[in-house]
Structures are given as structure tokens and as C-alpha cells.
Amino acid sequence: MTSATDAVVDHAHVVADAVTFAYGEQVVLDAVDLVVSAGDRVGLVGENGAGKTTLLRLLAGDLVPLSGTVRRAGTLAVVEQELDEPAGTTVGDLVDRALAAVRQASTELEDAIAGFDHATGDLARLTAAMGRYEQLAAWDADRRVDEALARFGAPRDRDRPLERLSVGERYRVRLACRVGERADVLLLDEPTNHLDAAGIDYLTARLREWPGAVVIVTHDRQLLDDVMTAILDLDPSMDGRPALYGATRYADYRFAKDQMLRRWRARHRAERKRAAQLAERLDAAYEGLSDEWRPPKGSQKHRRGTRARIHVKAADRLVERLEAQAVEVPVPPLALAFPDLPSLPRAVPGDRGGGGPLVELRAPRVDGGPGGRPRLDLPGRRVEIPPCSRLLVTGPNGSGKSTLLAALAGTVALDRGSRTVAPGVRLGVLAQEGPTEHAEPPDGTPSPSAFDAYARHALDLLAAGRLDPEQLVPVAALGLLTEEDLDRPLRELSVGQRRRFDLACALLAAPHVLVLDEPTNHLSVGLVDELTQALRATSAAVVVATHDRRMRADLADWPELTLG
Structure with a gap:
């Protein structure tokens, strides 16, 4: 039997259908598809600049795609990397804003109960209000937020202005508020950046039990192992498309991606080699037009022109054959080329080189x-x-x-x-x-x-x-x-x-x-x-x-x- 709470959660989802977005002429996302339903926890990974944060903002509705559509069902909570709040905003303001939906659910249930008549009352309205109240665990919301503030090491004084907090403290306040809110769709951008080990453990536990849909931009490889049900890699593959990896272990994802990159780089090297060979053979072929053997002057006067035409046709056929065999493979992504760093400074005049610490x-x-x-x-x-x-x-x-x-x-x-x-x-x-x-x-x-x-x-x-x-x-x-x-x-x-x-x-x-x-x-x-x-x-x-x-x-x- 499906409870009212289950019915509310089951409708929580976020969908991106062929979403394209660009900053000016720079296309960041090209026809990206993503479906995240209740119970799904999808990690967004990819190289810096691949569009992870952009996709998160599109899912949140902060950006409008150039083409494609984004659909959401249920309440939404977003924690971005950067916070832009008016001067004078306090910790309490963020808490009240995050719990606005919880307060509303409590009010709606109270109104539904107060106005319910057992003979003629609207049972569907009462059931929906009770389901929403239970799904948000509204009776426990303030305690949850206070607990999250404490476990994340965030300030708990409601009157403290945000401008007096560090970047990390401001992030932890926002994260605690959103975790305590328990929205249907939760979007997080690098949530572990400003957390210590205890805070990460607490966040991991909350995410694993989250009833709604979760999308997280993260570099945290352990979080990918501990929390995610799927990984969407926004780095283009050989066909230029992002790849969705169903494997939830980071090692499995890395193995699959490394195999793909090896094939990509091998194909790219082969194509570049084939292109170089094509250029060399064409150069030699057309250069031969000027060096072609010619009969003695005055004899077989048409033979030179015939041989030249045959030579050109042979070169053109070579071009067609090699171009037909060539496969257009884009340039593979960059790999870190860490420099060869020195271990000791060069000898300084007068320095006896005592061998002490640097x-x-x-x-x-x-x-x-x-x-x-x-x-x-x-x-x-x-x-x-x-x-x-x-x-x-x-x-x-x-x-x-x-x-x-x-x-x-x-x-x-x-x-x-x-x-x-x-x-x-x-x-x-x-x-x-x-x-x-x-x-x-x-x-x-x-x-x-x-x-x-x-x-x-x-x-x-x-x-x-x-x-x-x-x-x-x-x-x-x-x-x-x-x-x-x-x-x-x-x-x-x-x-x-x-x-x-x-x-x-x-x-x-x-x-x-x-x-x-x-x-x-x-x-x-x-x-x-x-x-x-x-x-x-x-x-x-x-x-x-x-x-x-x-x-x-x-x-x-x-x-x-x-x-x-």
C-alpha cells in the first residue's frame, strides 16, 4: 500500500531534455540529457569548465537553456559555491528562508484539520496536507537545522551577520539549512569543500537516506563511492557526447573512462599519422609532375601530356581513398604534465651546505x-x-x-x-x-x-x-x-x-x-x-x-x- 508520504516523494524528479547552453559564442553544454527521479543520487563530474555548475544552474532554473527543456517536480533546494546576499543578512534569515516550505506545510495541515468536517470535509486535501507534513518531517525541522549547523561546524547564533563569517562558515550555514529543509530535489555544488571529516561523515549519512532526487557537482572521489547511484561525466567522449556511468564505484568509473581515453588517444594518433602520410605522398606525387621522365625532344610529342594527366588522376584517386579512410577524431582532453621540480637550490656563494631543513x-x-x-x-x-x-x-x-x-x-x-x-x-x-x-x-x-x-x-x-x-x-x-x-x-x-x-x-x-x-x-x-x-x-x-x-x-x- 502506498502512503501519502510515498506518493509525494515519488513525484520528485528533475529532467533535462537535449539542453544546450552557451556563454556568448562558447557552447558549454550541447544537447545534454539527464533524468533524476526520487531515490536517485547523481554525481556530476568532468574537467573544469566542462559545464557542471552551469548544468546545475539550469536544473535549478537560474539559467534558461538556448534549446531543450528542463522540468522539475516538487520543492527545490540549491547550495551553490558562492553566496551573494544583501548586507545585514543574518544566519537566522537563511534558516527562516530554508524552512519557509516547512512552515507552510505546518500551516496548511493546521488549516486542513481545523476546517475538516467528518461528514462533508475534503478528505483528499487533508490527506495531501498530512503527506506533505510527514514527508518534510515538519515537526522536527528546527532541530534538524540546529543539529546540521553543529555537525558542520557552522555558527548557530541567529543574529550573526553573514558578512562577518568566513567563506567556509557561510557555505556551511547554507548547507545546514538546506539539509534540514529536506526538499524534494536537492542540488549541491562541491558540498564537501568546506567540511572537515566529521562534517563529511554527517553529510554522507544524510544524503544516503535522502528520499528525493539529488544531483551533486563534486570532486570528492570518496563521496562518489559512498553516495552516488550514477555518475554523469560532462567531459566529451570521442563522439563529443557526455557519458552516464551507472557504476557507483569510483574505481569502476575511472577504469571505464581510462579505457575510453586510451582508445581515443590511439585513434587520434593514428589519424594524425595517416594525415601526415597523406600529405607526404601528395607532395611527392605532385612534385613528380615536374620531374616526370620525358621522351627525347621532337619524338612522341603527345606522350608527355598523357603521362602528366595519368599522374594527376592517380594522385587525385589517392587523395579520395585516403580521405575516405580517415576518421575525424577530435583532440583528446589535456593531461597534467607536472614539471620536474628541483629538490635543492643551487649553491649559494659562502653557503657551506649544512644539510639542514629547507x-x-x-x-x-x-x-x-x-x-x-x-x-x-x-x-x-x-x-x-x-x-x-x-x-x-x-x-x-x-x-x-x-x-x-x-x-x-x-x-x-x-x-x-x-x-x-x-x-x-x-x-x-x-x-x-x-x-x-x-x-x-x-x-x-x-x-x-x-x-x-x-x-x-x-x-x-x-x-x-x-x-x-x-x-x-x-x-x-x-x-x-x-x-x-x-x-x-x-x-x-x-x-x-x-x-x-x-x-x-x-x-x-x-x-x-x-x-x-x-x-x-x-x-x-x-x-x-x-x-x-x-x-x-x-x-x-x-x-x-x-x-x-x-x-x-x-x-x-x-x-x-x-x-x-
Whole structure:
């Protein structure tokens, strides 16, 4: 027997039918199909700029497709990466907005009960109101939101203005509100970026029991394993179409995609080789027209013209045959080409090369934390980064991981303790807010291209004495951004593409020490796999702070510093 609650949930779905969308002349999505019903949890993956966030906004109704249609049934909740709220908006405002549908369901049930007459009452209305109330578990909504705020490590003070919160805190507030809301259709954009391990575990449990339809843009490979019932990869395949993978294990998806990429690259190489052979044979054939053997002058005067015509026809037939055999295969996607980073700086005159650490912190303390507490305090501790070493920094949100990495990088001043850097050592730093955040000019002024911004960053490093011109890493050689992306203004790049740009800036100076704060944030799952392998193999010293469970598992053999 189907309950009223089941009837409400069963109608929850979102459908994209041949959806196409473009920004100007750049087509981002081309005739994409997707059907997500109640109980489905679909992960959207793909390279940065493939259109994941765009598709999510189309499903939410924030964007209108150029062609195709989007249909939704049931209530909708969306958590985007960026939040644009009016000044003065508080935590309580977000909570009240998220629970508006719950309040309405409670009011409708109260009205239906109050106006119901057992003899002539509208039983269908009462049943629907009860079903909606039960489906939303409206009696428990406030407790759910408060629990989610606590479990995600978000502020619970309703009067706190959002502008006084960090980017991560604002995201966690929105996520908690939407999880507590229990909408029919839930759309999330990179929900684990700002969560620690405990918060991710809580989110995973809530998503696995979600009764409605769920679509999630994510780079979190463990979340794909733990939650998704299907994976839609928006990267084009050989036929130019996105692929829907029913396999719910990330390893199965990666294996299938890697096999496809190997076939694609082999076909592309074969076509390029065939095209080169065609060009060589045509050149030789037509060049032969001028070198063709000719009979002695004055004899068989028509033979030269006949031989020339035969030669041209033979060359034309060759063209037709080879072109008929050729298969148009698009250029395969970029692959990360991680540079060969040095392990030690060049010898500095007067330096005896004592073999000590490249960077060292002693008893570091940084003040300015919430409630007058220090952001970082490690009394009596020494953090050393020797050549070629590895260090994995873990801990819950607020434990000081980002502050520790900033102290190692020298981007935050110590209120106690000391920082020492060996002569000639170069550091590459990927912070949670990278060079992209500071390369953007004020609104209303032209945004520099990614290539120009990279060149400006190189000049700034050179002026600061932190770059050896002979060891500069060209951005075009990294396989992080296409030439077309490098020519585009930074402002037009997606969040993921800007994160790729920030990673390129961290590698620009061929650093001896890489300091990476949440390096998987906003990067595609494929690039995260490639980056993890590169970090394990590089000769440079590497320090990584991450909440990414799969990356922590992949780096489990590294020395670990746990804060908090």
C-alpha cells in the first residue's frame, strides 16, 4: 500500500531534455540529457569548465537553456559555491528562508484539520496536507537545522551577520539549512569543500537516506563511492557526447573512462599519422609532375601530356581513398604534465651546505582567532621541512591547518616563535584563496587574460627575488589550461579553471617546497588523481593540508601532523 508520504516523494524528479547552453559564442553544454527521479543520487563530474555548475544552474532554473527543456517536480533546494546576499543578512534569515516550505506545510495541515468536517470535509486535501507534513518531517525541522549547523561546524547564533563569517562558515550555514529543509530535489555544488571529516561523515549519512532526487557537482572521489547511484561525466567522449556511468564505484568509473581515453588517444594518433602520410605522398606525387621522365625532344610529342594527366588522376584517386579512410577524431582532453621540480637550490656563494631543513618553524604562535584564542599555537614544537620530504597536515576546521601552512609559506606573521628558510629556497604556495583573487582588477575595468596575469605573477616573483629566470615553468606546458582558456580574461574562467590557474602559479618558479592548502578543492576528479600521483613522485618537498578522504588515504604513508 502506498502512503501519502510515498506518493509525494515519488513525484520528485528533475529532467533535462537535449539542453544546450552557451556563454556568448562558447557552447558549454550541447544537447545534454539527464533524468533524476526520487531515490536517485547523481554525481556530476568532468574537467573544469566542462559545464557542471552551469548544468546545475539550469536544473535549478537560474539559467534558461538556448534549446531543450528542463522540468522539475516538487520543492527545490540549491547550495551553490558562492553566496551573494544583501548586507545585514543574518544566519537566522537563511534558516527562516530554508524552512519557509516547512512552515507552510505546518500551516496548511493546521488549516486542513481545523476546517475538516467528518461528514462533508475534503478528505483528499487533508490527506495531501498530512503527506506533505510527514514527508518534510515538519515537526522536527528546527532541530534538524540546529543539529546540521553543529555537525558542520557552522555558527548557530541567529543574529550573526553573514558578512562577518568566513567563506567556509557561510557555505556551511547554507548547507545546514538546506539539509534540514529536506526538499524534494536537492542540488549541491562541491558540498564537501568546506567540511572537515566529521562534517563529511554527517553529510554522507544524510544524503544516503535522502528520499528525493539529488544531483551533486563534486570532486570528492570518496563521496562518489559512498553516495552516488550514477555518475554523469560532462567531459566529451570521442563522439563529443557526455557519458552516464551507472557504476557507483569510483574505481569502476575511472577504469571505464581510462579505457575510453586510451582508445581515443590511439585513434587520434593514428589519424594524425595517416594525415601526415597523406600529405607526404601528395607532395611527392605532385612534385613528380615536374620531374616526370620525358621522351627525347621532337619524338612522341603527345606522350608527355598523357603521362602528366595519368599522374594527376592517380594522385587525385589517392587523395579520395585516403580521405575516405580517415576518421575525424577530435583532440583528446589535456593531461597534467607536472614539471620536474628541483629538490635543492643551487649553491649559494659562502653557503657551506649544512644539510639542514629547507624551511623550519619553531614554537609558532599566531593570534587573532575567535574569542581571543590564537589561530595557531604550538609551544615547544618544531616543524621541519627537509629536502624531498613529505608532510600531511590534518585536523578539524578551526584547528589551525591553514594558518600553519601560511606560517610555513611566510604569508602570515608569527606573534611568537621563528621561521627560517635556507638560502636560495623557493616556495610554491597554493592557498585556499590563490593569486586569482588578487589578480582581478576592480569591477568596471578590463580583466587581464590568464596568460597576462601569469606573466605579471612571474614579474612580481622576479622583482621579489623568488624566481630564477632559467627555471621558470611555462603555463602552457602544464596541461592545466588550453590555449583558448589562457587567452580568456580571468573573470570569464570558471571557479575550477581559476583554481587550475592558481595551481599553475604555485608551480611557476619551479619551487623546492610545495605548500598546498586543500589542493583538491574545485578540481576535477581526473586532475586530482593525476595531481596525487605527481605529488608522490616529485623531487620537491611537499606539505599538504586536506580534508579529502581519498587523498588522505592515498597519502597515508606520509608523516602526519594532526592539529586540534
